[in-house]
Amino acid sequence: MSIEAQTRNPFKRLHCKLFGHKYTVLRSYQTNKKEYECSHCKKQFTENDYGELETLTPKLRRINEVMEKFYIFKNTRRQSA
Numbered sequence: 001m002s003i004e005a006q007t008r009n010p011f012k013r014l015h016c017k018l019f020g021h022k023y024t025v026l027r028s029y030q031t032n033k034k035e036y037e038c039s040h041c042k043k044q045f046t047e048n049d050y051g052e053l054e055t056l057t058p059k060l061r062r063i064n065e066v067m068e069k070f071y072i073f074k075n076t077r078r079q080s081a
């Protein structure tokens with residue numbers, strides 16, 4: 001059985017339903033935002049403005065990236081001023 005087939009095992013998804021997701025940090029931003037991936041079902045999440053986790057969509061990832069660019073831009077301006 002391949003690794004891919006194992007991760008698609010429905011039991012693992014049931015495990016998430018019963019015990020919750022097992023989050024691992026996928027990416028962390030300088031804005032303190034983080035993206036997570038569940039090591040069981042491979043679903044990806046990010047923190048919203050309330051610090052709660054929600055499903056990571058391409059739109060949310062883009063917001064995270066834009067916010068980080070803005071944050072870095074602000075910091076470089078502050079340092080040179």
Ligand SMILES: [Zn+2]
Nearest residue numbers: 016021038041
């Ligand atoms: Zn999960």
